[in-house]
Amino acid sequence: MTPTEVAIIGGGAAGCATAYYLAKAGVRATIIEREGVSSQASGTNAGGLNPLQGAGIPGPLGPLAAESFKLHKELAQSLPEESGVEFHHRTVTMVRVAFDESELAAKQETLDIYEAADGFSAHWLETADILKLDARINPEAIKGIYTHGDASLSGFEYTVALSRAAERMGASVRIGTATGITTVGNRVTGVVLEDGELSCDAVVIATGPWSGQTEGWLGLDVPVRPLKGQIVRVRPVGEFPEQDFSGAGSSLYMRANGLIWIGGTETEDGFDTNPTEAARKKILGGAYKLMPALAEAEIIEHTACLRPVTADWLPIVGIAPGWDNVYLATGAGKKGILISPGMGKATADLITGGRTDLSVTDFGLGRFT
Numbered sequence: 001m002t003p004t005e006v007a008i009i010g011g012g013a014a015g016c017a018t019a020y021y022l023a024k025a026g027v028r029a030t031i032i033e034r035e036g037v038s039s040q041a042s043g044t045n046a047g048g049l050n051p052l053q054g055a056g057i058p059g060p061l062g063p064l065a066a067e068s069f070k071l072h073k074e075l076a077q078s079l080p081e082e083s084g085v086e087f088h089h090r091t092v093t094m095v096r097v098a099f100d101e102s103e104l105a106a107k108q109e110t111l112d113i114y115e116a117a118d119g120f121s122a123h124w125l126e127t128a129d130i131l132k133l134d135a136r137i138n139p140e141a142i143k144g145i146y147t148h149g150d151a152s153l154s155g156f157e158y159t160v161a162l163s164r165a166a167e168r169m170g171a172s173v174r175i176g177t178a179t180g181i182t183t184v185g186n187r188v189t190g191v192v193l194e195d196g197e198l199s200c201d202a203v204v205i206a207t208g209p210w211s212g213q214t215e216g217w218l219g220l221d222v223p224v225r226p227l228k229g230q231i232v233r234v235r236p237v238g239e240f241p242e243q244d245f246s247g248a249g250s251s252l253y254m255r256a257n258g259l260i261w262i263g264g265t266e267t268e269d270g271f272d273t274n275p276t277e278a279a280r281k282k283i284l285g286g287a288y289k290l291m292p293a294l295a296e297a298e299i300i301e302h303t304a305c306l307r308p309v310t311a312d313w314l315p316i317v318g319i320a321p322g323w324d325n326v327y328l329a330t331g332a333g334k335k336g337i338l339i340s341p342g343m344g345k346a347t348a349d350l351i352t353g354g355r356t357d358l359s360v361t362d363f364g365l366g367r368f369t
Contacts, residue, residue, distance in 0.1 A: 001174075003199035004030035006351060007191045008206055009178045009214075012042035013155065013337055014329040015206030016162035017344025023169035025352045030198060031163060032191060034177040038159035040208060041305035041336060046231060046253050046263050047158070048092075049151040049338045052113050052120065055313035057335075063359035064315075065335065068342035072151060075341060079158075083165040087157035088256040095125065095133060097144040097247030097290060107145050120149030134241050136293040141247065152244075152253065155337050162344075174198070181217045187324045202325040202351055208308040209271070211316075211330040218320055223368050224331045226271055226306035230279040231263045232287075234297035241291075250286030252294075259300060262287045266334075275302045309333040311368065317343050318364040319350060327351060328365055 006022055008015045011033030019029040031037065051057065051069035076089035098107055114122035125144040130137050133146075163173055180192040181203065190199045205214050209226035235258060245252045253261040265279045280302055288295050310316060310331040320326040329347045332339050342358050349356035 001196050001198045004028060004172070005200065006030070006202045006204060007032060007198055007200035008204040009191065010204075010206035010208060010330075011037040011159075011163065011173065012040055012206060012208055013038075013159045013162070013340035014208075014332060014343045015204065016159050016166065017340045018204050018206060018329055018347045019166040019171045019344075020162045021345040021348035022351065023166040023171050025348055027348070027352060028170045028172075029166065030200070031166075031171065031173045032176055032178050032193070032198070033173065034175070036175065037163045037173060038156045041229075041307050042159045042340075043156035044231065044303045044305040045155045045229075045337055046251070046261055047153045047155040047337060048253065049153065051338060052117055052150075053110065054335055055333055058113070060362060061314055061335065061339070064339055064342045064363075067358055068339045069151070071341035071345065072153075072338075079161050079165055082168065083161035085157050085161035085164055087154050087161050089151060089153040089158075091148070092150050092152050092244055093146065093148045094150060094244045094246060095130060095144055095146055097130060097137065097141045097245060099138075099141055099248060099289070101142070104143060107143070110147065111145050114147045114149065117149070120147070122147045133243060134245070134291070136241075136291050137245065138289060138292055144247070153337070154256070158337065186322060188326055202327065204327045204329055204347060204351075205320075206329045208330060208336075209306045211308060211328070218323065218326060220320060220322070220365065221368060222316070222328070222330075222365065223311050224308045224316070225268075225310075227309045227333065228265070228267045228269045228272065228304055229263065229307055229334070230265045230275055230283065230302065230304045231261050232280060232283050232299060233259045233261050233301040233303075234294060234299050235259055236294060237296045237298075238293070245290060248286040248289040250283055250290055252287060252291065260294070260297070271306065273304050273306060275304045279304070307333055307336060315339060315343060315363050316365050317346055317360040321364075321366045321369065
Protein backbone atom coordinates (compact mmCIF):
# COMPACT_ATOMS: atom_id res chain seq x y z
CA MET A 1 0.00 0.00 0.00
CA THR A 2 1.15 3.53 -0.74
CA PRO A 3 2.22 5.14 2.56
CA THR A 4 0.22 8.13 3.79
CA GLU A 5 1.06 11.03 6.03
CA VAL A 6 -2.07 10.65 8.20
CA ALA A 7 -4.34 7.60 8.40
CA ILE A 8 -7.88 8.52 9.45
CA ILE A 9 -9.90 5.55 10.66
CA GLY A 10 -13.55 6.41 10.07
CA GLY A 11 -15.32 8.01 7.12
CA GLY A 12 -17.99 9.97 8.97
CA ALA A 13 -18.26 13.73 9.25
CA ALA A 14 -15.47 14.11 11.83
CA GLY A 15 -13.01 11.96 9.89
CA CYS A 16 -13.79 13.56 6.54
CA ALA A 17 -13.59 17.06 8.04
CA THR A 18 -10.17 16.19 9.42
CA ALA A 19 -9.02 15.01 5.99
CA TYR A 20 -10.40 18.19 4.39
CA TYR A 21 -8.60 20.58 6.74
CA LEU A 22 -5.40 18.53 6.55
CA ALA A 23 -5.57 18.77 2.77
CA LYS A 24 -6.02 22.55 3.08
CA ALA A 25 -2.78 22.55 5.06
CA GLY A 26 -1.00 20.49 2.41
CA VAL A 27 -1.02 17.22 4.35
CA ARG A 28 -2.10 14.06 2.53
CA ALA A 29 -4.45 11.79 4.44
CA THR A 30 -6.06 8.43 3.77
CA ILE A 31 -9.57 7.84 5.07
CA ILE A 32 -10.13 4.19 6.01
CA GLU A 33 -13.81 3.26 5.98
CA ARG A 34 -15.19 -0.26 6.08
CA GLU A 35 -18.51 0.40 4.30
CA GLY A 36 -18.11 3.75 2.53
CA VAL A 37 -17.96 7.43 3.36
CA SER A 38 -21.03 8.70 5.26
CA SER A 39 -22.46 5.19 5.57
CA GLN A 40 -23.36 5.46 9.26
CA ALA A 41 -24.93 8.22 11.40
CA SER A 42 -23.36 11.03 9.36
CA GLY A 43 -25.41 9.91 6.38
CA THR A 44 -28.77 9.26 8.04
CA ASN A 45 -29.04 12.09 10.57
CA ALA A 46 -31.54 14.96 10.36
CA GLY A 47 -28.82 17.45 9.44
CA GLY A 48 -29.88 20.13 11.91
CA LEU A 49 -27.37 22.80 12.95
CA ASN A 50 -28.48 24.33 16.25
CA PRO A 51 -25.57 25.95 18.11
CA LEU A 52 -27.72 27.35 20.91
CA GLN A 53 -29.20 24.26 22.58
CA GLY A 54 -28.45 20.62 23.29
CA ALA A 55 -26.26 18.55 25.57
CA GLY A 56 -23.56 20.89 26.91
CA ILE A 57 -25.14 23.98 25.28
CA PRO A 58 -25.32 26.49 26.88
CA GLY A 59 -22.31 25.21 28.76
CA PRO A 60 -18.94 23.65 27.94
CA LEU A 61 -19.80 22.75 24.35
CA GLY A 62 -21.18 26.21 23.57
CA PRO A 63 -17.95 27.85 22.33
CA LEU A 64 -17.05 24.97 19.97
CA ALA A 65 -20.66 24.85 18.74
CA ALA A 66 -20.54 28.57 17.88
CA GLU A 67 -17.15 28.24 16.19
CA SER A 68 -18.35 25.24 14.19
CA PHE A 69 -21.55 27.04 13.16
CA LYS A 70 -19.37 29.82 11.72
CA LEU A 71 -17.19 27.26 9.92
CA HIS A 72 -20.37 25.74 8.41
CA LYS A 73 -21.26 29.13 6.95
CA GLU A 74 -17.80 29.37 5.40
CA LEU A 75 -18.04 25.85 4.03
CA ALA A 76 -21.46 26.61 2.52
CA GLN A 77 -19.74 29.26 0.39
CA SER A 78 -16.71 27.26 -0.72
CA LEU A 79 -17.25 23.51 -0.34
CA PRO A 80 -19.84 22.91 -3.12
CA GLU A 81 -17.41 24.30 -5.70
CA GLU A 82 -14.40 22.57 -4.15
CA SER A 83 -16.16 19.20 -4.16
CA GLY A 84 -18.73 19.34 -6.94
CA VAL A 85 -21.37 18.25 -4.39
CA GLU A 86 -24.38 20.35 -3.35
CA PHE A 87 -25.36 19.64 0.25
CA HIS A 88 -28.26 22.12 0.63
CA HIS A 89 -27.07 24.27 3.51
CA ARG A 90 -29.79 26.79 4.42
CA THR A 91 -30.99 28.94 7.30
CA VAL A 92 -34.20 27.59 8.81
CA THR A 93 -37.21 28.60 10.84
CA MET A 94 -38.59 26.21 13.44
CA VAL A 95 -42.07 26.55 14.92
CA ARG A 96 -42.15 24.83 18.31
CA VAL A 97 -45.73 23.95 19.21
CA ALA A 98 -47.10 23.38 22.72
CA PHE A 99 -50.18 21.30 23.49
CA ASP A 100 -50.07 21.60 27.29
CA GLU A 101 -49.42 24.40 29.78
CA SER A 102 -46.58 22.37 31.30
CA GLU A 103 -44.55 22.88 28.10
CA LEU A 104 -44.57 26.68 28.21
CA ALA A 105 -41.73 27.17 30.70
CA ALA A 106 -39.30 25.29 28.46
CA LYS A 107 -40.55 27.26 25.45
CA GLN A 108 -39.91 30.52 27.33
CA GLU A 109 -36.37 29.38 28.10
CA THR A 110 -35.78 28.64 24.42
CA LEU A 111 -37.21 32.02 23.43
CA ASP A 112 -34.89 33.81 25.86
CA ILE A 113 -31.86 31.98 24.45
CA TYR A 114 -32.71 32.87 20.85
CA GLU A 115 -33.56 36.50 21.62
CA ALA A 116 -30.17 36.96 23.31
CA ALA A 117 -28.08 35.44 20.48
CA ASP A 118 -26.71 37.52 17.61
CA GLY A 119 -28.14 36.45 14.28
CA PHE A 120 -31.08 34.60 15.87
CA SER A 121 -34.61 35.65 16.75
CA ALA A 122 -37.75 34.29 18.40
CA HIS A 123 -41.26 35.33 19.36
CA TRP A 124 -44.44 33.85 20.79
CA LEU A 125 -47.25 32.60 18.56
CA GLU A 126 -50.89 32.20 19.51
CA THR A 127 -52.88 29.32 18.04
CA ALA A 128 -54.29 31.56 15.29
CA ASP A 129 -50.77 32.67 14.36
CA ILE A 130 -49.60 29.07 14.08
CA LEU A 131 -52.52 28.15 11.84
CA LYS A 132 -51.79 31.13 9.59
CA LEU A 133 -48.33 29.69 9.00
CA ASP A 134 -49.78 26.26 8.18
CA ALA A 135 -53.48 25.45 8.52
CA ARG A 136 -52.67 21.74 8.81
CA ILE A 137 -51.29 22.10 12.33
CA ASN A 138 -53.56 20.61 14.96
CA PRO A 139 -55.84 23.42 16.27
CA GLU A 140 -55.55 21.89 19.75
CA ALA A 141 -52.16 23.63 19.96
CA ILE A 142 -52.35 26.20 22.78
CA LYS A 143 -49.30 28.27 21.86
CA GLY A 144 -45.92 28.12 20.18
CA ILE A 145 -42.68 29.94 19.53
CA TYR A 146 -41.18 30.96 16.22
CA THR A 147 -37.37 30.62 16.16
CA HIS A 148 -35.15 31.67 13.28
CA GLY A 149 -31.42 31.43 12.65
CA ASP A 150 -30.55 27.73 12.88
CA ALA A 151 -29.39 25.96 9.74
CA SER A 152 -29.79 22.58 8.12
CA LEU A 153 -28.05 20.52 5.46
CA SER A 154 -27.98 17.03 4.02
CA GLY A 155 -25.59 15.14 6.30
CA PHE A 156 -24.86 12.52 3.64
CA GLU A 157 -23.98 15.00 0.88
CA TYR A 158 -22.09 17.25 3.30
CA THR A 159 -19.84 14.40 4.45
CA VAL A 160 -19.31 13.21 0.88
CA ALA A 161 -18.46 16.79 -0.13
CA LEU A 162 -15.74 16.97 2.52
CA SER A 163 -14.19 13.71 1.33
CA ARG A 164 -14.43 14.63 -2.37
CA ALA A 165 -12.84 18.03 -1.80
CA ALA A 166 -10.08 16.41 0.24
CA GLU A 167 -9.51 13.86 -2.53
CA ARG A 168 -9.21 16.64 -5.11
CA MET A 169 -6.45 18.09 -2.93
CA GLY A 170 -4.54 14.81 -2.64
CA ALA A 171 -6.31 12.73 0.01
CA SER A 172 -7.55 9.22 -0.69
CA VAL A 173 -10.31 6.92 0.53
CA ARG A 174 -9.66 3.26 1.16
CA ILE A 175 -12.51 0.82 1.75
CA GLY A 176 -11.43 -1.68 4.36
CA THR A 177 -11.50 -2.61 8.03
CA ALA A 178 -8.74 -1.54 10.40
CA THR A 179 -7.83 -4.44 12.67
CA GLY A 180 -4.90 -2.98 14.58
CA ILE A 181 -1.85 -0.75 14.52
CA THR A 182 1.91 -1.19 14.34
CA THR A 183 4.09 0.78 16.72
CA VAL A 184 7.63 1.70 17.65
CA GLY A 185 7.74 2.94 21.22
CA ASN A 186 5.07 5.58 21.68
CA ARG A 187 4.58 6.14 17.97
CA VAL A 188 2.22 4.47 15.55
CA THR A 189 3.93 3.52 12.31
CA GLY A 190 1.03 1.94 10.47
CA VAL A 191 -2.57 0.75 10.46
CA VAL A 192 -3.20 -2.96 9.93
CA LEU A 193 -6.01 -3.77 7.50
CA GLU A 194 -7.47 -7.12 6.57
CA ASP A 195 -5.37 -7.16 3.39
CA GLY A 196 -2.15 -5.53 4.50
CA GLU A 197 -0.60 -2.60 6.34
CA LEU A 198 -0.87 1.13 5.61
CA SER A 199 2.25 2.96 6.77
CA CYS A 200 1.61 6.42 8.21
CA ASP A 201 3.18 9.25 10.18
CA ALA A 202 0.09 9.80 12.38
CA VAL A 203 -3.31 8.23 12.94
CA VAL A 204 -6.71 9.70 13.78
CA ILE A 205 -9.39 7.61 15.52
CA ALA A 206 -12.74 8.86 14.19
CA THR A 207 -14.76 5.67 14.45
CA GLY A 208 -17.77 7.09 16.29
CA PRO A 209 -19.60 4.58 18.50
CA TRP A 210 -17.04 1.92 17.56
CA SER A 211 -14.14 3.94 19.05
CA GLY A 212 -13.98 1.60 22.03
CA GLN A 213 -12.68 -1.12 19.72
CA THR A 214 -9.33 0.70 19.67
CA GLU A 215 -8.82 0.31 23.42
CA GLY A 216 -6.79 -2.85 22.94
CA TRP A 217 -4.61 -1.14 20.36
CA LEU A 218 -3.88 1.92 22.48
CA GLY A 219 -4.00 0.51 25.99
CA LEU A 220 -6.47 3.27 26.87
CA ASP A 221 -10.09 3.38 27.94
CA VAL A 222 -12.08 5.15 25.19
CA PRO A 223 -15.53 5.49 26.80
CA VAL A 224 -17.77 5.98 23.78
CA ARG A 225 -21.08 4.12 23.53
CA PRO A 226 -23.83 4.01 20.87
CA LEU A 227 -27.08 5.94 21.23
CA LYS A 228 -29.66 4.72 18.75
CA GLY A 229 -31.79 7.25 16.89
CA GLN A 230 -34.53 6.60 14.34
CA ILE A 231 -36.11 8.76 11.62
CA VAL A 232 -39.11 8.20 9.34
CA ARG A 233 -39.19 9.92 5.94
CA VAL A 234 -42.53 10.74 4.32
CA ARG A 235 -43.76 12.47 1.18
CA PRO A 236 -46.61 14.82 2.12
CA VAL A 237 -49.82 15.20 0.12
CA GLY A 238 -50.46 18.73 -1.12
CA GLU A 239 -48.44 21.84 -0.38
CA PHE A 240 -45.01 21.41 1.16
CA PRO A 241 -44.63 23.18 4.56
CA GLU A 242 -42.39 26.25 4.55
CA GLN A 243 -41.13 25.89 8.13
CA ASP A 244 -39.84 23.08 10.28
CA PHE A 245 -42.17 22.16 13.13
CA SER A 246 -41.80 20.37 16.45
CA GLY A 247 -44.29 19.28 19.07
CA ALA A 248 -46.01 16.26 20.62
CA GLY A 249 -42.63 14.52 20.86
CA SER A 250 -41.80 14.65 17.14
CA SER A 251 -39.99 17.07 14.84
CA LEU A 252 -40.72 17.69 11.16
CA TYR A 253 -37.70 18.63 9.06
CA MET A 254 -38.29 19.85 5.49
CA ARG A 255 -35.78 18.56 2.98
CA ALA A 256 -34.77 19.75 -0.49
CA ASN A 257 -35.95 16.53 -2.15
CA GLY A 258 -39.57 17.18 -1.14
CA LEU A 259 -39.58 14.78 1.80
CA ILE A 260 -40.30 15.48 5.46
CA TRP A 261 -37.89 13.77 7.83
CA ILE A 262 -39.62 12.99 11.12
CA GLY A 263 -37.62 12.35 14.26
CA GLY A 264 -36.84 11.15 16.58
CA THR A 265 -36.00 8.69 19.27
CA GLU A 266 -33.15 7.98 21.68
CA THR A 267 -32.61 4.46 22.99
CA GLU A 268 -29.72 2.48 24.46
CA ASP A 269 -29.80 -0.69 22.34
CA GLY A 270 -26.13 -1.49 21.98
CA PHE A 271 -25.01 -1.81 18.37
CA ASP A 272 -28.41 -2.83 17.02
CA THR A 273 -29.16 -0.74 13.92
CA ASN A 274 -32.51 -2.28 13.02
CA PRO A 275 -35.49 0.10 12.82
CA THR A 276 -38.25 -0.89 15.24
CA GLU A 277 -42.01 -0.85 15.01
CA ALA A 278 -42.23 0.75 18.47
CA ALA A 279 -40.10 3.70 17.37
CA ARG A 280 -42.06 4.04 14.15
CA LYS A 281 -45.35 4.23 16.07
CA LYS A 282 -43.92 6.78 18.50
CA ILE A 283 -42.49 9.00 15.76
CA LEU A 284 -45.57 8.91 13.56
CA GLY A 285 -47.94 9.18 16.51
CA GLY A 286 -46.36 12.47 17.53
CA ALA A 287 -46.25 13.69 13.93
CA TYR A 288 -49.93 12.90 13.36
CA LYS A 289 -50.90 14.78 16.51
CA LEU A 290 -48.79 17.75 15.45
CA MET A 291 -50.00 17.77 11.83
CA PRO A 292 -52.94 15.35 11.39
CA ALA A 293 -52.82 15.66 7.58
CA LEU A 294 -49.55 13.70 7.62
CA ALA A 295 -51.61 10.55 8.18
CA GLU A 296 -52.21 10.72 4.41
CA ALA A 297 -48.51 11.07 3.57
CA GLU A 298 -46.61 8.30 1.79
CA ILE A 299 -44.04 6.63 4.05
CA ILE A 300 -40.83 6.43 2.05
CA GLU A 301 -38.21 5.11 4.46
CA HIS A 302 -37.52 4.33 8.11
CA THR A 303 -33.87 4.34 9.23
CA ALA A 304 -31.89 3.88 12.42
CA CYS A 305 -28.36 5.04 13.22
CA LEU A 306 -25.93 4.99 16.14
CA ARG A 307 -24.66 8.26 17.57
CA PRO A 308 -21.42 8.17 19.57
CA VAL A 309 -21.85 9.51 23.10
CA THR A 310 -19.53 9.74 26.09
CA ALA A 311 -20.26 9.68 29.81
CA ASP A 312 -20.44 13.49 29.98
CA TRP A 313 -22.05 13.88 26.53
CA LEU A 314 -19.08 15.91 25.32
CA PRO A 315 -16.77 14.98 22.43
CA ILE A 316 -13.26 13.59 22.62
CA VAL A 317 -10.81 15.70 20.62
CA GLY A 318 -7.05 15.75 20.95
CA ILE A 319 -3.91 13.66 21.21
CA ALA A 320 -4.19 10.30 22.95
CA PRO A 321 -2.44 10.27 26.35
CA GLY A 322 0.89 8.48 26.23
CA TRP A 323 1.13 8.56 22.43
CA ASP A 324 3.16 10.90 20.22
CA ASN A 325 1.08 10.72 17.05
CA VAL A 326 -2.37 9.30 17.84
CA TYR A 327 -5.35 11.67 17.80
CA LEU A 328 -9.02 11.19 18.61
CA ALA A 329 -12.02 12.93 17.01
CA THR A 330 -15.07 11.10 18.29
CA GLY A 331 -17.96 11.09 20.77
CA ALA A 332 -19.89 14.06 19.33
CA GLY A 333 -23.30 12.58 20.19
CA LYS A 334 -26.33 14.29 18.68
CA LYS A 335 -24.20 17.30 17.69
CA GLY A 336 -21.92 15.36 15.35
CA ILE A 337 -22.76 17.19 12.14
CA LEU A 338 -22.81 20.58 13.87
CA ILE A 339 -19.39 20.33 15.50
CA SER A 340 -17.71 18.20 12.81
CA PRO A 341 -15.87 21.11 11.14
CA GLY A 342 -14.60 22.31 14.52
CA MET A 343 -13.46 18.81 15.46
CA GLY A 344 -11.84 18.29 12.06
CA LYS A 345 -10.05 21.62 11.94
CA ALA A 346 -8.88 21.37 15.55
CA THR A 347 -7.46 17.89 14.89
CA ALA A 348 -5.75 19.05 11.70
CA ASP A 349 -4.30 22.04 13.57
CA LEU A 350 -2.92 19.80 16.32
CA ILE A 351 -1.34 17.45 13.79
CA THR A 352 0.26 20.18 11.71
CA GLY A 353 1.15 22.74 14.36
CA GLY A 354 0.70 21.19 17.79
CA ARG A 355 -1.96 23.71 18.82
CA THR A 356 -5.36 25.08 17.81
CA ASP A 357 -7.36 28.22 18.52
CA LEU A 358 -10.61 26.26 18.60
CA SER A 359 -12.26 25.51 21.94
CA VAL A 360 -11.31 21.85 22.44
CA THR A 361 -8.89 22.14 25.37
CA ASP A 362 -11.31 20.53 27.81
CA PHE A 363 -12.28 17.66 25.51
CA GLY A 364 -9.19 15.50 25.80
CA LEU A 365 -9.45 11.80 26.60
CA GLY A 366 -7.48 12.38 29.79
CA ARG A 367 -10.53 13.80 31.54
CA PHE A 368 -11.88 10.28 31.95
CA THR A 369 -8.75 8.76 33.54
